[in-house]
Amino acid sequence: MKPIWNDTKEYDLKSGKYVKIWQGPQHPGVTGNMSLELLLEGDEIKLLKTHVGYLHRGFEKLMERRKFINCFPIVCRICVPEPDTNEYLFAAAAEELSGIEIPERAKWIRALNLEMARLGATVMGLGGQAGSFGLGTIGQWAVAHRDFLLDSFEELTGGRIYHMYIVPGGVRYEIPEGFEGRLEKTLVKIEKLLSDIDKVMFNNAVFKSRSKGLARIPKDWIEPFGINGTTARASGVSYDVRKDHPYLIYDQLDFNVTTGTEGDVYARTELRREECLLSINLIRQILAKMPKSGPVRTFIPDIMHWKIPAGETYVRAESGRGEYGYYMVTDGSEYPQRVHVKGPSYTHAMSLLEKLAEGNTNADIFGIMVSLQTYPPEIER
């Protein structure tokens, strides 16, 4: 069978025609420590190799030697801008295997927490996208507005970056009094930010001319490269885990999946802006429809000697960048036999970025990389 992607061409570095440069691992344009080995002819990229491993801490191996509850401080470190997806998925996998049903109100609070995390990560991603094309001001606005959300997180969970709020059996604490009103103020601020971003980024001639038509992903690449999330939706594939495999209470919320057609950097950025508005809408719906009282945690066995029956499962959730999945295998002991974390960056940053970079210029590579929302700790775990 003919390979889908043939990149066996050899380049003679001694011919003097090509130059090899390294971008990263420490580079302001890289979202985390990851290095790109670029082979250039003039300004054009001929070959890109992604190198990861600078943030490898062996999370999956560590989890095999720890009890289930001891894994919670580990899993949130896999993705810094959006740790709640990891916490939720680990808890959901453990609950499914041990047959624990969580209270109704805990489901709503979990969904609220996940949407807030998505919003924060997506707003920061928008800022990063602007920064990669030289519009640094928007990056600063975005980080400042994410900080308002971090304040809300601190109030709700006690932590700003790593929350460890979603625990087996529910969530850790009740929502503080008056939290809804203060969160609403932040949401209004972010809406205002988005209308400002419309004016200075989406109507900006520099941004438009650089990002339109850049790194176009055709629809027939989606399956071979395993693309999902916003990146796939920008190419016209309507796949959203919240809609297609509703988890928690997403089947009770009213929303539509937005798709693009172009599949270029501009379309992905525009879609990400829509995602922000969708998250704001969902947070408002959740706060309005949430049951006003009830338990937030269910009874679970002694947490330090919690044995989960032998079994295996795969659970998934929609993160800000795409489908996030946990594959967990247990053998009836107090420790997981194996936990495999599948982050959306895994295929995006390795095979897809290498393919997309070919033929683009050195100056655009960071715009392409940020538009895929790559995040290295997810790749190497």
Next chain:
Amino acid sequence: MKELIERLRSKFNAKNIKEQRKNFVFITVEKKDLEGCVLYLKEFEGYGHLTLLTALDWIEKDQFELVYHLHNYSNKTDVSVKTFIDRKNPTMVSINNLWAGARVYEREIKELFGIDFPGCPRVNDPFALEGWHEIPPMRKDFDTKKYSEETYFPRPGRYTKDNVAQMEEQLYPVEAEVKNGIAETVRKK
């Protein structure tokens, strides 16, 4: 889902069929049937998305388990195809011709479990580890604690936590000796 399971059972002799959820099933096939089974699911049943490919080390059974998790976008179902391979001579057929993204998974498994995938491009390149000479680290017989104790060592920090004593000895060694000497003499008496 029921008809699909029947077809897989008759065509590829699928065993250990377990319906985890109503749209999600685990099956186990023989090593020789795996490529055909995955190809059949991709080309004829619409399971076009490779969600993940991973390996498990069952050291007690002396086997590796490979898990190919496939997703169907149109009817929103998942099939997880599993196979067991020998732990002594771990080799598996590469599926990078079916999914371009599979080469990254195979490269990672080669590094972390030592399972070889002949024919996969760049499969021998290091993935996350550089200059690794031990056994592949995700195998169960790799002892992380022993490795870290042998490779890394704690800095020879201060022997006392008392800040005053530490600074005295660093900045005024003679005075500190005299003072400590007097204190020791007093204590002896």
